[in-house]
Amino acid sequence: MKAARKILRVLVGCFLGCTVISAQANPSNGTATGLPTADPNSVRGRGTAPYLITNNTGNVKVWPALALNGRNIAATTVSLVGGALANAAGVGGGGLFVPMFNLLLGFDAKSATSLSQAMITGGAITSFFYNLMLQHPTQKKPLIDYDICLLLEPALLLGIGAGVVLNVIFPSWIIVILLTLLLTYMSYRTTSKGISTWKAETKKAQAAPPPGSLSSMMDHSLSDHEMQVISNEHRQSPPDNVVLAAAARASISANLEVAGENEVALSMPHSPVSAGGQEVGEAPFRRRWRRTSKAKLMFDTSLIPRRRLFEVLLVWLAFLVVSVLKGGSKTPSVVGVRSCQPWYWSLSALQVPLAIFCTALVARRLGQQHHKRLSDGDDYHPDELHFGPRQLVTYPLIALVAGVIAGLLGIGGGMIVGPLLLELGMLPQVTAATGAFMVLFSSSLAVAQFALLHMIPLYTALYYGAVCALSGYIGLSVVRYLVKKSGKSSLIIFSLAIIIALSAVVIGILGGIKIAHDFRTGAYMGLQKLC
Structure with a gap:
């Protein structure tokens, strides 16, 4: 309703402004060109006071005035x-x-x-x-x-x-x-x-995964740049680390949703993670992520x-x-x-x-x-x-x-x-x-x-x-x-x-x-x- 009222005020303001200016340019005893005003009923019987103007071709134009x-x-x-x-x-x-x-x-x-x-x-x-x-x-x-x-x-x-x-x-x-x-x-x-x-x-929408699923978050939550960083982080990791990568991406998605528009600090587990009896990672790593603001994106x-x-x-x-x-x-x-x-x-x-x-x-x-x-x-x-x-x-x-x-x-x-x-x-x-x-x-x-x-x-x-x-x-x-x-x-x-x-x-x-x-x-x- 507020937007509708603003729109209505803009329209009324534009109309009244143009009407006042038009009336000042076309007074009742003549026009800006010094020509007499035409009969108000001469313009197709509209009943609105027309105004006259002479263009540089010498022809006199009779235009209906802007009126409420x-x-x-x-x-x-x-x-x-x-x-x-x-x-x-x-x-x-x-x-x-x-x-x-x-x-x-x-x-x-x-x-x-x-x-x-x-x-x-x-x-x-x-x-x-x-x-x-x-x-x-x-x-x-x-x-x-x-x-x-x-x-x-x-x-x-x-x-x-x-x-x-x-x-x-x-x-x-x-x-x-x-x-x-x-x-x-x-x-x-x-x-x-x-x-x-x-x-x-x-x-295509029916074939897409549900919004809350892991694959949906992996596909839609991150930008191409973020996906590239994740890919670079795990490029040298063993094949079993794929599960960890997917979990990390889901965690990133969740943190981004909670943190909002500003910087998001993402942490990985500090303890070793085992997969198939082998250590996947020992040293903790921490990376700061900056999400592009919506205003900059738009x-x-x-x-x-x-x-x-x-x-x-x-x-x-x-x-x-x-x-x-x-x-x-x-x-x-x-x-x-x-x-x-x-x-x-x-x-x-x-x-x-x-x-x-x-x-x-x-x-x-x-x-x-x-x-x-x-x-x-x-x-x-x-x-x-x-x-x-x-x-x-x-x-x-x-x-x-x-x-x-x-x-x-x-x-x-x-x-x-x-x-x-x-x-x-x-x-x-x-x-x-x-x-x-x-x-x-x-x-x-x-x-x-x-x-x-x-x-x-x-x-x-x-x-x-x-x-x-x-x-x-x-x-x-x-x-x-x-x-x-x-x-x-x-x-x-x-x-x-x-x-x-x-x-x-x-x-x-x-x-x-x-x-x-x-x-x-x-x-x-x-x-x-x-x-």
Whole structure:
């Protein structure tokens, strides 16, 4: 209950703060731009006072003001639930947020898209810092796989750009049908993956020894380092000393449980121990053990790859510069480049060598690491993705196709990349953390473009971004607790399946309504002209 009250206070504080600032920026006799206030009932009959802003394209945007009413309360509830599920699964959740802003709050399609990206960015920032210093479940490396991010993201962004061009050409009814079918299939595949993983985890748990047994304590109580010390202590001992070694390990486990987090002093018997009539040990030995604290184990700053993060930042800035100069259907160019002009196509084509160059640099480094590992006889871990010559070509091509599909159907790449990473064999925890980082990469890129062009309702974006950040933390914490308590990482896969299924239902219903409306009104439903 205390946590719930804290969360409620944070939400109310964010909402009231953004409401007050929004009201100060948009007084009743005009706005910050000096434009007269629009009729309160002119924005789709919402009854909330809208505010006006002129972006650098010369168009006047009419946005509903952030106010304490039933619609914003309902939208906050949807944001909390959707944000928790989406961030726990490592996806954006735009399939839920765009219809929420468009239909529930009355924003136009472009503004709804920008607000959705702001929400996704807020949740992705929370996910990034939450996962930043967490360790891989089975290996001594970060939970986020930065190598796969750097390998896939340039090709994914390139594919999204090509898909957006196709999105302009294809009629909306084809896009809605394809999107609904794709999300339904992805939901089915993800659910099947979750069920199979659940069964495998259940079978493994049933085959494991009881928690209180000696073998269980031997297998799970000590770290690899502690086991190595024990092995070194008894390496020169007679074969009969194996029994003593097992007893010592059980004693260590019991002492660790009693002593807690700090130093533990372990003592062996001082008197000789006989086994089969022979003395096993005469001299007493005493060794001090230091158990790694939970805080250090959970938040290890050595797991932060500063060089990888710097590389990600450079790639992000490179694509941001090209995107801002080029513009697009929803984000005009800052230098006045119009669609279908020679400069537009030149800047669009510039993304191809940029993506190839970034991908080639990462692939070269990963290929060298792969060759070194093979030369040293270092086999890949069963839960680790291989980066051989074949994979270094296949993975970016998969990301390129996924980006084209995402851009064509108007969704983020997370809903496609997440299930694909699971199919490639990545662990659910790593998939969610890596997918969330890739979502942060792409969504922050979009938000930066919208913000530079003044195409985003600032205070509404701040409020709902904060809501999604908070809900993301709640979702991550709850799912991590459940996974730790149950030992079933398949719960993360089910979260991904649920958010994809919800998006399929929402888009299918709303898209079906729009298709029916276009058909009744005789709207043109053929291919559109690109220029």
